[in-house]
Amino acid sequence: MTSHRRPKQPNRTRVTVLTTAAAAAVALSANAADATPRQRLGKDEVEAKVAKLYEQAEQATEKYNGANEKQQKLQKEISAVQDSVARGQQELNTLRDALGALATTQYRSGGIDPSVQLLLSSDPDHFLARASTLDQLGSRQADALRKIQGRQRQLAQERAEATEKLKALATTRTELGNRKREVQGKLAEAQKLLNTLTAKERSALAAEQRRADRSSAERVGIGRQTPASGRAAAAFSAARSQIGKPYVRGATGPSSYDCSGLTSWAYAQADVSIPRTSEAQSGIGTRLTRSQLQVGDLVFFFNDLHHVGLYAGNGQILHAPRTGTVVRYESMDTIGGPFMFGVRV
Template sequence: MAAHRKPRQRPLTGPAARTAATLTLAGAASATAFQGVGHAEPRLTPAQVKTQVDKLYQEAEAATEKYDGAKEKAAASEKSLRSLRDQAARRTAQLNTARSALGSTASAQYRNGAIDPSLQVFLSSDPAQYLDRAAYVERVGDQQAAEVTGVRRQIGQLAQLHSEADTALSGLRTQQTDLKKQKTTVQSKIRAAEALLSRLSAPERSRYESQYESQQESQPESQQDPLGNDRSAAPQAADRSAVRGPVTAPGSRAARAVAFAYSALGKPYVWGATGPSSFDCSGLTQAAYRSAGVSLPRTTYTQINSGQRVNRSELAPGDLVFFFSGISHVGIYVGNGQMIHAPHPGAPVRLAPIDQMPFAGATRPVAGT
């Protein structure tokens, strides 16, 4: 019976080998091509890029305001912690001085010996003088007891200071963690926006910038803004004042703030910056009013509560105008429907219409001054 054997494989040589190699390479190239098609990024139109970039910059702005708030809290906590530590150091020095004084008194008593008072009277050559001294010693003893009580109180106060310092340190670390988180968010949004813009050709990038600067697009508006301000009564009255010429600020401080904003035109946007060479949006408004002697809080969501609320139809130069439902952007109104603001990275401080973004409300930091 014949044995069944597997045919022996012979290596291909000559033309057959070349044909097989060609087919193998062709198959690999086809597979690579299909993989490349599967992973290729879709081609976005310039309009789609603009929409996505604007959204990323707005999200970066919101994260920037949270970063500014966390930075302000961390700075306050750090200052509080330094103060607590300074107090603890001073109290420790006072405590050590008091303890040293008590130790000296105790040592003196030990050296003199603790003799029974009646025996000391008996042994004294001048009992009357001794009784006088005894009364003095008693008063000294009362004073020493008060000093002991004072030392105990200082120990308790020092422990309280250490506890408060520990709490402040814990809060500071939490705020620093939040600060890093917001910083990472801002940076990731900006990088994503820059990556999208890099996909535009030079002419397309130029058109994107010109579209942003011309601000020909208007945003739809409802009768009430996100903060409940009524827009129904002549909502564009303040915006159409350009036909009547320049608008004067209602007070000297508002005028100085507006003048500062004009002087900042062209300076770069840098997130977290408050001047004098660069700004983010709330950093610009804070710096403008600081130049006028008015202290504003650091963030958009706190600045909006820093003065008198005004309706859009009542806007006057110097008013702060806020945008988006999360109150994540602010500019300073300068009249004629225009504001000066720090838009986003890559866009310097500029003049723009307030119709550029969804209006959220307005605040007048000072009135008639």
Template sequence: MASHRKPKERTLTGSTARTAATLAIAGAASVTMFGETGHAEPRLTASEAKARVDRLYQEAEEATERYNGAKEKAGTVQHRIDDLQDELARRTERLNRTRDGLGSIATAQYRSGGVDPAMQLALASSPDQYLERAGLLDRMSSRQNAALHALGSQRREIEQLRTEAGTELGELRRSRAELARHKRTVQERLAAAQRLLDGLTAGQRAAVLADGGQGATRSGYRAGRAVAAGSRSALAPAVAPNARAARAVSFAYDSLGLPYVWGATGPSSYDCSGFTQAAWRSAGVELPRTTYTQINAGNRISRSELEPGDLVFFYSGISHVGLYIGNGMMIHAPRTGDVVKIAPVDQMPFAGATRPA
């Protein structure tokens, strides 16, 4: 008669136990990360991917303008430090001359034998000698007192300059740290956008970049220049209100097709505010470096008052700027991977306009 005893349970030991534990942990992690089914996140549609990519590029441009501002600030502080150091060198040289003057007075006193001035007068052999010595000692005393007074004043001035230089150096360190932080943000946003694009199919990527212009490759750059030239010939030019505005608009047209590079101010590549700054500089007008300072550099105007040469700004954070050319169009440097191009003003959320003066 066969035995119907319950089989003895086996205990997992050694490598078998470790393997089972590893599988259990991996299974639990897959549930935690991907849900109970363990499937990856569904593939994005082209419109969803475009929305995400556009947002990442906008965040990168916002960080770019903050980077530009921090870079300008660091440059200004460095200039002040250079001026302070030059002034400190001049004051130190003056201090050394004062010390040399005091040394000359001390030498003269030493040569007189170190005799007390009152005793020197008492030992005078004649009234004329007495008066001569009295006048000399009086002049030496006056010079010494003046030199000592100047020496103390110059030392205080130098200490003040050193304090100011130390303060400016601290500000420079903070500005450079801010600069590095914004640079990292730009790079992170651009890298995230590129990863998202790399994960799309060729068709999706083409749809996402349909409004993004040509890529930053050499062939894309040439194609962008050709497209830009075609856009220029197809667009009826509007008359600029004055010679300076006409010069800025002409510069903008001549820049069509140049690649966008964040932080660039030309002449072979630009970011948005670097482009508008260069356009108006060609007309003899110096604009500030960033979008959020350029909007205050001139006379604020309404959208209905726009004329060629005016600056048009976009988004609530004033993070993008273009140069108006008339007929509801502008020339701007859009974003990484794109080129300077003609685009409708209503392509982005309008935030304001300025007419440089």
């Protein structure tokens, strides 16, 4: 006889226990895999990765500098427009006060002339559009009305200009914040890598850096070749006086510099104003090949021109390299990126 009894269902508690056990087994397996020691990067690998991060940080720094310069320019322009608006409003108020005084005088004399009522209208453009109205005005009153009309239009344009500049300023400030976070992120990532080194490896890296700085300071013969010009000589001399000062993002001296901060400061000491960023500096003066370079010429590196220094002669440049370094001499062949061209200011 065939049995019609339902098969016995597994105990719910037992299923839960089995499921939990299986999950625990998977977790233990995953943890065991994670526990496998990862191969630690060697000193040379860390150094290469850190150098790349510092290069990316410098790229972001130059973009930060550009946004900062744009912000300062916009702030000056907005201030100028707002001052002009304030002066224009004061002038407009004076013109209206004069018309108001005329209306008061006429009122006391028995009533306000229709032409004066027109002058006090909040919408003089509407009435000026009616040529017949001008015939009712005296020349003095017509001139006053035209002045009010012109000042109102000018103020409207200036206010619109100020509004647009304020929008651009807000956008630029957002970009500035993004660039700053990008730089900080790259530097933090580089520091994290450096922290994986042993104390002995970190000491060796620091010693290499000190040797590079000391070697730079000992190159006393550099810069004695013929300078590009008197102002190039003055700029180079100023930059040379800053050897040993630290690289700091966004700094323009006199206690610290970034790459374009050093070059713009140096030329300022020669009474020559050049743009703030490396990209903008690359667009001034006369462009040069490597064989045409003379002491004091600007030299640009990397495809996006994010690094700049001053040519020092004998294939050397004087520059502020990157975070963790100081203003120093260095061979053009060890910058880490290709030489693009020079510029004679």
